[in-house]
Amino acid sequence: MGKTLVQKIAERASGVKDVQPGMIVTVNVDIAMMHDSTGPRRIGKTMEKLGRKVWNPDKVVLITDHFTPANDSVEAEILRITREFAKAQGIKRFHEAEGICHIVPVEMGYVRPGMMYVGADSHSTTAGAVGAFAIAVGSTDMLGIMVTGQTWIKVPETIRVTWKGNLPKGAMAKDMMLALISKMGGDGATYQAVEYTGTAVERLSMDERLVLSNMSIELGAKAGVIAPNQIVFDYLAERGVTEFDAVYADGDANYIREVVMDASALRPLVAKPHAPENVDTAKNLEDEGVRIHQAYIGACTGAKFTDLEAAAQVLRGRHVAPGVRLLVAPASVRVFRQAVEAGIVTTLLEAGAQFLPTGCGACAGLGHGILAAGEVCISSTNRNFPGRMGNRQSSVYLGSPATVAASAVAGYVADPATVAGTDAIGTEVAAVARGVAE
Ligand SMILES: CC(C)[C@H](C(=O)O)[C@@H](O)C(=O)O
Numbered sequence: 086m087g088k089t090l091v092q093k094i095a096e097r098a099s100g101v102k103d104v105q106p107g108m109i110v111t112v113n114v115d116i117a118m119m120h121d122s123t124g125p126r127r128i129g130k131t132m133e134k135l136g137r138k139v140w141n142p143d144k145v146v147l148i149t150d151h152f153t154p155a156n157d158s159v160e161a162e163i164l165r166i167t168r169e170f171a172k173a174q175g176i177k178r179f180h181e182a183e184g185i186c187h188i189v190p191v192e193m194g195y196v197r198p199g200m201m202y203v204g205a206d207s208h209s210t211t212a213g214a215v216g217a218f219a220i221a222v223g224s225t226d227m228l229g230i231m232v233t234g235q236t237w238i239k240v241p242e243t244i245r246v247t248w249k250g251n252l253p254k255g256a257m258a259k260d261m262m263l264a265l266i267s268k269m270g271g272d273g274a275t276y277q278a279v280e281y282t283g284t285a286v287e288r289l290s291m292d293e294r295l296v297l298s299n300m301s302i303e304l305g306a307k308a309g310v311i312a313p314n315q316i317v318f319d320y321l322a323e324r325g326v327t328e329f330d331a332v333y334a335d336g337d338a339n340y341i342r343e344v345v346m347d348a349s350a351l352r353p354l355v356a357k358p359h360a361p362e363n364v365d366t367a368k369n370l371e372d373e374g375v376r377i378h379q380a381y382i383g384a385c386t387g388a389k390f391t392d393l394e395a396a397a398q399v400l401r402g403r404h405v406a407p408g409v410r411l412l413v414a415p416a417s418v419r420v421f422r423q424a425v426e427a428g429i430v431t432t433l434l435e436a437g438a439q440f441l442p443t444g445c446g447a448c449a450g451l452g453h454g455i456l457a458a459g460e461v462c463i464s465s466t467n468r469n470f471p472g473r474m475g476n477r478q479s480s481v482y483l484g485s486p487a488t489v490a491a492s493a494v495a496g497y498v499a500d501p502a503t504v505a506g507t508d509a510i511g512t513e514v515a516a517v518a519r520g521v522a523e
């Protein structure tokens with residue numbers, strides 16, 4: 086019987102022959118990522134007590150994103166601890182306020198196909214988009230990894246999700262994931278790996294692939310992987326990365342479940358409060374007239390270059406509705422710079438957007454952009470649990486950046502086609518989303 090992508094990486098990383106789902110193996114970690122919230126402030130003291138150093142500082146990536154820039158003295162202290170840890174441990178891949186922890190390792194070319202990647206953050210599955218076996222661990226496990234360079238995993242079964250057809254105009258990877266989460270449920274892939282395949286996936290840009298892997302955790306998945314193709318290789322080559330060992334599932338690999346989705350039937354979707362699986366079409370909600378106070382374009386899943394570009398397609402020549410705040414927190418400084426160079430920042434500013442510092446921001450109720458009681462926000466982020474954006478009495482709807490932008494203009498949850506016309510946004514957004522020129 087053939088093997089799945091994650092089975093093969095687990096085999097390589099553990100050195101165990103014939104790794105099967107359900108087996109517990111010890112793997113050597115290729116990259117361990119921590120951030121300001123889960124990293125040094127939680128494990129630094131214990132490492133000091135044990136008198137232990139990081140096993141290999143070159144394999145550690147440390148990011149500040151959750152608490153930067155600091156809002157109060159507690160956060161400032163956490164940032165100081167993080168900075169000092171990086172220095173004391175000789176961690177060169179320390180990125181302070183340069184972007185969100187799931188974006189920076191990809192855009193820096195640290196994470197490569199075939200790698201065993203471990204991150205101390207639930208959305209660490211994001212790195213699966215380059216063909217790595219990327220999993221999330223808690224701080225205690227990360228402490229063990231920091232000291233030994235190893236961790237244990239129970240090798241997951243794999244669900245294959247095939248997206249046939251092509252994304253229609255205006256639909257994005259976020260809509261693909263909302264459709265899938267709605268179909269499978271928030272626990273639909275608990276402790277299983279999801280392998281995404283099919284024509285719609287193969288054509289996705291790197292930015293859009295990241296959304297599939299990122300939001301796999303909203304299915305409860307252990308990992309969300311995509312076999313790397315030329316789009317990924319080109320992305321890596323642009324970063325000078327040409328050496329890696331890409332891994333592919335065998336043709337006769339054993340999948341625990343097959344899910345087939347039709348991309349061409351996809352319409353812009355929105356997750357209603359208070360769960361990503363609570364999905365309806367943007368059009369249905371538009372007909373209901375759900376008024377919004379805030380529109381938020383941010384987070385690891387929804388503020389990459391492609392996301393800002395999609396928002397700009399909708400917002401060009403339009404303005405945010407009176408009484409609505411449109412907040413934009415780019416996913417990284419690099420994204421921000423690219424958006425400046427492409428004129429996207431000007432477009433968004435002219436439409437009435439307010440820019441926030443790069444980082445996690447209001448996504449998890451930490452930075453600027455927290456909601457008041459009774460307020461409604463539509464957001465390009467990945468979670469809308471009660472209180473997620475800082476107030477348990479607020480409501481958060483999730484949509485693609487195109488849907489968020491359209492809603493900001495309308496003043497209520499809206500389908501991008503209604504606001505900008507299918508053709509106006511369609512071709513360009515769809516081409517961007519597909520990652521290839523038409
Ligand atoms: C704060 C951090 C531990 C958390 C996570 O692990 O996911 C956050 O990034 C989130 O998105 O909820």
Ligand code: SF4
Binds near residue numbers: 151385
């Ligand atoms: S942007 Fe949001 S989802 Fe992503 S790592 Fe930060 S808090 Fe978590």
